[in-house]
Amino acid sequence: MTGTLIHTRARAQKVFGFAGFSGSGKTTLLVNLIPEFTNRGLSVSTIKHAHHGFDIDKPGKDSFEHRAAGAHEVLVSSRTRWALMHEQRAAPEASLDELIGRMSPVDLVLIEGFRNYGHDKMEIVRGRDAHFVLATEDPHVVAIASDKAIPETQLPVFDLNDASAIANFVVHHCGLAVANDAAALREA
Numbered sequence: 001m002t003g004t005l006i007h008t009r010a011r012a013q014k015v016f017g018f019a020g021f022s023g024s025g026k027t028t029l030l031v032n033l034i035p036e037f038t039n040r041g042l043s044v045s046t047i048k049h050a051h052h053g054f055d056i057d058k059p060g061k062d063s064f065e066h067r068a069a070g071a072h073e074v075l076v077s078s079r080t081r082w083a084l085m086h087e088q089r090a091a092p093e094a095s096l097d098e099l100i101g102r103m104s105p106v107d108l109v110l111i112e113g114f115r116n117y118g119h120d121k122m123e124i125v126r127g128r129d130a131h132f133v134l135a136t137e138d139p140h141v142v143a144i145a146s147d148k149a150i151p152e153t154q155l156p157v158f159d160l161n162d163a164s165a166i167a168n169f170v171v172h173h174c175g176l177a178v179a180n181d182a183a184a185l186r187e188a
Contacts, residue, residue, distance in 0.1 A: 013100050014108050014174045019115035019134055019141075020124030025160055026112050029124060029145065033110065036167035040178035043106040047099055049113030057085060107176060120173065124160065125150065143169060 018026045030046060037044045057064040057074075066074045067087055075084045084102075088094070096117050100109055111119060115134060123134045125146040135141040135155055143156040145166055150157045158166050171178055 013103075013105065014176060015096075015100065015111060015119050016108065016170050016174055017111035017114060017117070017119050017121030017140075018124055018145075019113060019121050021126075024124040024126045025147075026124050029160065029163070029166070030110055030112055032163040033167055033170075036163050037108060037171075040167070040171065042108055042171075042176060042178055044108050044110060045103050045106045046110045046112065047096070047103075047114070049111075056083065108170070108174060122158075122166070122170075126160075142173060 018029060020026055027048075034044055034046070057067065063074045063076045063085065067085060071087070072089075073084060073086045075082060086094075096111065096114050096119070103109065111117075111121070115121070115138070118140055120140050120142050121134075121138075122143045122145055123141045125144055125148075127146075127148040135144055135153060141155065143158060144150055144153060145158045145160045147160045156169060158169065170176075
């Protein structure tokens with residue numbers, strides 16, 4: 001297994017997604033998975049899809065005023081972080097490939113949402129949903145994470161609360177070497 005490799009102009013990035021209904025626990029799972037990956041020596045970035053408009057800026061701030069005046073992009077920088085805001089204006093929504101191409105290279109890009117895109121993903125299913133949907137329609141769903149048993153699938157099913165097992169699957173599926181692997185090989 002090699003996971004999804006998204007090719008951008010400058011490089012290829014390993015990508016793995018998490019998709020499911022709103023409120024299924026995607027964000028909570030990613031927040032628990034990120035330390036699992038970083039503790040294994042992997043660098044990780046995330047992309048979150050929003051189905052609605054959003055704004056990370058505030059009226060009255062200089063950066064907001066720059067955008068309101070018509071700036072195409074506004075980059076805000078400080079000693080601790082920088083953020084680039086790009087206005088789509090009338091342009092169509094950027095593709096996942098385009099967005100990944102704007103990011104710095106890392107070992108793994110985790111995608112929350114973008115469920116209709118053709119990257120490998122894990123479907124998140126909560127008991128109240130009582131069924132999985134994406135896995136029956138999307139060949140890119142390679143596993144399911146749930147808080148209940150799901151016997152009616154051939155896909156691997158993981159306990160939604162077992163971030164370590166899910167991280168193990170993603171690392172293996174994407175063919176990522178982790179720092180712990182090298183140490184284990186030296187000890188063998």
